[in-house]
Amino acid sequence: MGNTAKVVAIFGVLVFLQVVSCDVAPHHADLGNSLASIHTGTMTVDGYEEGEEGGGPAACDGIYHSDGDLLTTLPTELYAGGGRCHSFIGISSIQTGRSTLAMVVDVCDDCTEDELGTSAAVWNALGLDTNAGVAPIRWAVP
Numbered sequence: 001m002g003n004t005a006k007v008v009a010i011f012g013v014l015v016f017l018q019v020v021s022c023d024v025a026p027h028h029a030d031l032g033n034s035l036a037s038i039h040t041g042t043m044t045v046d047g048y049e050e051g052e053e054g055g056g057p058a059a060c061d062g063i064y065h066s067d068g069d070l071l072t073t074l075p076t077e078l079y080a081g082g083g084r085c086h087s088f089i090g091i092s093s094i095q096t097g098r099s100t101l102a103m104v105v106d107v108c109d110d111c112t113e114d115e116l117g118t119s120a121a122v123w124n125a126l127g128l129d130t131n132a133g134v135a136p137i138r139w140a141v142p
Contacts, residue, residue, distance in 0.1 A: 039139050041114025047119075048067055061105065065105055070121050073108045091126065094135075102118055
């Protein structure tokens, strides 16, 4: 990973941690001016490689990606017409308490507004079993 990518990833983690800490202790911050919005919902397993269920290449860049990369698909409203492409969102497992960052690469037109599709790598980073199919999460969108 290049130095720029590392800096972006570290910054994303810091923003996510700040937002989550402010959500836990709202008396320490004005959430109305928060840098990100916190969502609670569910996460499903998506495939991003050619030939997998889910359709064609990613909407953000028109290419297939590796399921080994930390990737996510946003619901249409949060996708913002591609405005969040290649940005990183913080995702936290309600079950394990573990967190990670995932890059937005696609849109899910049939997802509910509280549902994210993610790669197997995100599930692994969160300590979750992909065979479960659905998991409760919290996420922060910058």
